[in-house]
Every structure is written in C-alpha cells, then in structure tokens.
Amino acid sequence: MAPSRSIDPLLLICALIVVAALATWVVPAGRYERAPDARTGQTMVVPGSYAEVPATPIGPWGVLVSIPQGLSGAAAVIFYVFLAGGALTIVEATGAIGNTLDAVVRRFGHRPSLVLLLVSSLFLVGGASYAMYEEVLAFVPVLCVLMRRLRLDNRMALGVSLGTASVAAAFSPVNTFHLGISQPMAELPLFSWFGFRVVMFVLAMGIWLGYLLWVASRARVAATADVVEAEPAPMAARGRGPRDVIVLAIMNAGMASLVVGAISWGWGLVEFSAVFVAMGFAAGLAGGLGWHRTAQQYAEGFRRLAFAAVLIGFARAISVVLERGAILDTISRALFGPLQSLSHDGAALMLFVSESLISFPIPSDSGKAMITLPLMIPLADLLGLSRQLAVNAYTYSGLVSNLVTPAAGSLLAMLALADVPYGRWLRFVAPPLVLLFLLAAAAMAVGARMGP
Numbered sequence: 001m002a003p004s005r006s007i008d009p010l011l012l013i014c015a016l017i018v019v020a021a022l023a024t025w026v027v028p029a030g031r032y033e034r035a036p037d038a039r040t041g042q043t044m045v046v047p048g049s050y051a052e053v054p055a056t057p058i059g060p061w062g063v064l065v066s067i068p069q070g071l072s073g074a075a076a077v078i079f080y081v082f083l084a085g086g087a088l089t090i091v092e093a094t095g096a097i098g099n100t101l102d103a104v105v106r107r108f109g110h111r112p113s114l115v116l117l118l119v120s121s122l123f124l125v126g127g128a129s130y131a132m133y134e135e136v137l138a139f140v141p142v143l144c145v146l147m148r149r150l151r152l153d154n155r156m157a158l159g160v161s162l163g164t165a166s167v168a169a170a171f172s173p174v175n176t177f178h179l180g181i182s183q184p185m186a187e188l189p190l191f192s193w194f195g196f197r198v199v200m201f202v203l204a205m206g207i208w209l210g211y212l213l214w215v216a217s218r219a220r221v222a223a224t225a226d227v228v229e230a231e232p233a234p235m236a237a238r239g240r241g242p243r244d245v246i247v248l249a250i251m252n253a254g255m256a257s258l259v260v261g262a263i264s265w266g267w268g269l270v271e272f273s274a275v276f277v278a279m280g281f282a283a284g285l286a287g288g289l290g291w292h293r294t295a296q297q298y299a300e301g302f303r304r305l306a307f308a309a310v311l312i313g314f315a316r317a318i319s320v321v322l323e324r325g326a327i328l329d330t331i332s333r334a335l336f337g338p339l340q341s342l343s344h345d346g347a348a349l350m351l352f353v354s355e356s357l358i359s360f361p362i363p364s365d366s367g368k369a370m371i372t373l374p375l376m377i378p379l380a381d382l383l384g385l386s387r388q389l390a391v392n393a394y395t396y397s398g399l400v401s402n403l404v405t406p407a408a409g410s411l412l413a414m415l416a417l418a419d420v421p422y423g424r425w426l427r428f429v430a431p432p433l434v435l436l437f438l439l440a441a442a443a444m445a446v447g448a449r450m451g452p
Contacts, residue, residue, distance in 0.1 A: 010307075012406055012422065013314045017066060020318050020361070021058040024325025029055045031329045032375075050333050058325050066324070070317030071310070074409065077134050080269040080276075081309045081413065082302050084138035087254075087280030089301030090294055094287025096247035097142055105149045112150045113213050119143070120160045120209060126258075127165030128201070131177035131365065133402060134410050135258065135272065136161045137308065140417040152219050154418040155428045159212050162414055163429065164205075166402035167436065170395055171204040173197035178395045181369045186377050186387040193388045196450070200443050204436055211432040247287045254279035308413035315363075315409030322361055332358060336375050339383070347383045348448035349441055351376060351390060355397035356437075363401040363408035369394060389447050396440040403429055 033049035058066070071078065091097055108115050126132030143157035150156075169175055173194050183190050254275050261267035261275070284294030322328045336354050339347050355372060362368045376390040401408060406422060415425055 010311060010314065013311065013318070013409070013412065016407060017063055017314070017317050017321060020321040021063045021066075021325070024055075024321065024327055025057040027325075027327040027330055029053050029326035029330065030333070031326055032333075050329060053326050056324060056326055058321050062324065063321065066317040066320040067314060069320045070315070071313030073320065074313045074316040076269045076273075077312050077410065078309045080134060080273045081137050081305050081312065083273045083280075084135070084276045085141075085305035085308075086298040086301030087276040087283070088138045088142065088251075089304065090280045090284040090289065090297040091247060091251050091287075092142065093293070093297045093300075094243065094247045094283060094289060096244040096251075096283075096287060097145075099244050100248060102149075104146075112152070112216055115146075115150060116156070116160055116212055116216055117209065119146070120164045120212065123161050123165040124168045124205065127168030128172035128174060129176060131169040131172075131175055131398075132165045133162075133169070134269065136165055137305070137410060137414055137417065138276070140414050141304070144418055150216075152216055154420050155425065156212065156216060156219070158414055158418055158420060158425065159215070159428070162411070163208060163212070163403065163432075166398060167204055167208045168201070169402070170398040170436075170440075171197065171201040172395075173201055175395065178365065178398065179391070181365075182373055182391040182394050185369070185373050186391055188387055188391065196443075196447070200439065203439055207435045207439065208432055211435075215428075243287050247283045250279060250283045250286060305417070308417050311413045311416060312409030315407055315412060318407045319362065319364070328362065331361060332372060332375060336372070336379060339379060344384065345445055345448050348385055348389050348444045351380070351385075351393035352396055352440055352444050355393040356400045359397045359401035360405045361407060363405050363411075365398060365401060368397070368401065385448060386450060388450075389444060392440075392443060392447060396443070399433060399436055399440070403433065 030050055030052045033046040033051075035046055104115060123132065123136065126135065139161055140157060143161055144154045147154060147157045169178060172178070174191055179191060183192065257275055258267070258272055261271055265271075280298060281294060284297065285291070289297065319328075322331075339350050339354065342350055355368075355376070358368060358372055373390065373394060376393065377387055380387050380390045402411065404426070406412060412422065415422055420428075
C-alpha cells in the first residue's frame with residue numbers, strides 16, 4: 001500500500017504567512033486607538049476609535065522578514081521548549097520513566113482506561129488552574145511511549161495531554177489565566193458565576209474524557225496495524241530502584257512547583273524554563289548520569305525539539321504580517337460590528353462565534369483578550385447582555401485557538417513531535433469538538449437569560 005501523504009507543517013505555516021500577506025493587499029487597513037488602563041496598567045483598545053489608516057501591504061521581502069521577527073517574538077516559548085525538552089530527555093535517559101512505564105503497564109495494562117484517566121487528571125488540573133498549554137510540549141514524547149505500550153496510537157498521547165488541558169482551561173471555573181485576565185477587564189469579581197461554570201466544566205470534561213475512553217476501547221479491540229506501531233520490547237526488568245524514585249521525586253517536585261508558581265507567584269515561561277534547567281541537572285546527577293552524560297542528554301533534547309521549536313516561531317510570523325499590514329483590527333471590527341443588529345439571544349451566541357473566528361488568525365489567548373475584550377464588553381452593555389457572556393465567549397474560544405487553528409505554533413509543534421498529521425488530528429478531535437461547541441452555545445443561550 002502506498003504511504004499516505006500529509007501536509008508538511010512547515011509548508012502549511014509558510015502558506016498561511018503568504019495568505020496573510022496577500023490579505024494585506026485587499027483588506028482595508030485600520031486601527032483602534034489604544035490607551036493604558038489606569039487600574040490595571042494594561043494597554044487597552046478604545047471602543048469606537050476605529051479609523052482607517054494608510055495601507056501598508058506586505059510584499060515578498062516583508063514576508064521573509066516576518067519569519068525572523070516571528071522567531072524573535074516567540075523567543076520565550078522557543079527557549080522554554082528547548083529547556084523543558086532537554087530536562088525531560090535527561091530524566092528519560094536515567095531509565096526512571098521507562099521503568100515506571102513498564103511497571104504501570106504490567107500492573108494496569110489490562111485496564112488502559114484507568115491509565116488514561118490517571119494521566120488525563122494531571123493535565124486536567126494544569127489546564128483548569130493556569131491554562132497549561134505550551135508546557136504540554138515537554139511531555140509529548142514520553143506520552144507517545146506510554147500509548148504505544150498500551151497499544152494506542154499517538155493521537156491519544158495528544159488527546160490526554162493537549163486535549164484535556166485545553167478543554168479544562170476553556171470551561172474552568174478557576175482558571176487563573178483566562179479568568180484572571182478577562183473578569184478584571186470586565187470589572188467582575190474574580191471567579192464570579194462560579195456555580196454556572198462548575199456545571200459547564202463537569203459536562204465538558206465528561207464529553208472529552210468519555211470520548212477518549214470510547215476511542216481507546218475501539219482502538220484496542222481493532223488493533224489496526226496501520227495506525228498502531230509495533231509495541232517496543234520492554235526495557236530490561238531491573239525493577240524500580242532508589243535512583244528511579246529519587247529522579248521521579250525531583251521531576252514531580254519540579255512539575256508541582258510550576259503549578260504553585262503560576263497560581264501563587266504569577267510565574268511565566270521564563271520562570272518555568274528556570275525550573276526545568278534545575279530539574280534536568282538534578283535528575284541527571286541523581287540518576288547516575290554524571291556531569292558529562294547529563295550535558296550530552298541536554299544537547300540531545302535540544303536536537304529532538306529543534307524542529308518543533310522553529311515551528312512556533314514561524315507560526316508567530318503570521319501575526320507579525322497581519323499586524324504590520326494593519327488589518328488585525330479591521331478583522332476584529334468586521335467580526336464584532338454586526339452583532340449590534342442581532343436579537344438578544346442571537347447576539348449572545350454570535351459573541352462566541354465571533355471570538356472563535358478571530359481565534360484563527362489570533363491564537364494567542366492574551367493577545368486576543370487585549371484586542372477583543374475591550375470591544376465585546378461595552379458591546380455586551382449596549383446589547384443588554386451580562387458581561388459574563390463576553391468572558392465566557394472569550395474562554396470558550398480557546399477550543400479553537402488551542403486545538404484547531406494551524407496558526408498556533410505550539411499545536412503544530414506537538415503534532416510534529418507525535419508524528420500526527422494535521423488533517424488526521426482534526427478528524428480525531430472533530431466529534432467531541434462538535435459536542436463541546438454545542439455545549440458552549442447552550443451555555444451562552446442560558447447565560448443570556450441570567451443576571452450579571
């Protein structure tokens with residue numbers, strides 16, 4: 001059988017950069033005025049200030065320049081990917097992960113559903129608490145090994161990690177990142193509408209985790225040779241020694257510090273990267289690799305993740321082109337302006353639709369918040385809708401920005417690491433995403449009939 005052809009992720013991103021550049025020649029250029037918010041210090045869009053500006057179409061040279069600019073703009077994420085990948089490569093080289101996976105498969109291999117739920121719960125907590133996303137990159141190679149040992153394909157590795165974290169973040173009632181940005185901007189109490197969001201969170205996670213378990217049960221029964229790689233032979237069964245326990249304790253302490261640091265101290269990718277540097281060297285020395293082999297494994301981790309890291313920078317170039325061409329604000333205005341002519345319920349639903357559409361060219365959740373929320377919040381006031389609906393539309397749109405849009409460099413990087421073609425990933429996530437979009441739409445409709 002001839003090998004199936006798939007779209008190369010780097011070529012896909014380059015094509016999107018070219019499309020964005022062509023759009024700067026036909027989409028009218030315009031900008032909103034921006035001013036610092038006296039209370040938060042954030043630069044905010046001034047509602048009603050949109051005005052056309054001279055066109056600045058991007059030509060071939062501008063396309064080329066946007067790529068190094070994108071790499072530069074995504075530096076913090078790229079370095080995080082390198083350092084996190086290097087650290088976990090060291091942990092893997094000590095044998096602690098392999099021995100533990102062997103032990104898990106020997107103990108629970110006949111109950112793969114339990115393994116999937118245990119692994120998913122870790123990413124559920126990270127996504128629900130601080131919108132874990134780029135951090136998932138470091139776990140993809142390890143999870144692919146685990147899925148192969150469970151006789152599942154690599155899409156499940158992304159499903160239990162990227163998918164679980166993203167769905168949890170979108171519907172979480174306690175997301176310190178999404179709600180921490182959006183509710184203060186809407187002048188709402190942090191974590192308000194808690195009960196409503198808890199109900200939607202439970203329903204959303206039930207849909208996602210139920211789908212993963214259903215797919216896993218079907219895949220193991222079918223055991224199709226063309227989608228499941230031959231299961232590797234287990235590592236030499238030497239048991240889990242004291243060194244393995246120490247290495248895993250170091251890794252778990254590092255991961256726990258990421259959650260605590262993000263929630264309690266406002267850590268970002270720079271601090272996360274520093275934790276991985278310390279984790280890598282500590283694990284290597286505790287695992288008996290010594291200084292020389294530890295440094296070698298760090299370099300090996302850099303080599304493995306070089307392509308994934310570059311994809312992130314290339315994807316950032318799409319936003320660079322749209323910003324330099326002065327059409328991002330035009331796209332935002334085109335999406336949100338027509339809402340004023342819709343009915344009460346229709347406007348609530350279209351808030352979510354518009355936010356989801358804008359997530360395709362603007363996958364950055366923080367960047368999207370700065371552009372769209374200053375427009376949606378006063379619009380919700382004009383339409384007589386609760387500001388909570390503007391917040392919900394923003395958080396629910398994370399389903400698109402995290403799991404669907406090819407402009408998200410981290411998504412394409414994870415797909416490349418797992419060797420999962422983009423089209424195959426879309427087919428995998430389409431069924432639960434349809435249900436989750438319907439759930440989000442129902443939540444917007446119900447919310448439109450609730451008070452603030």
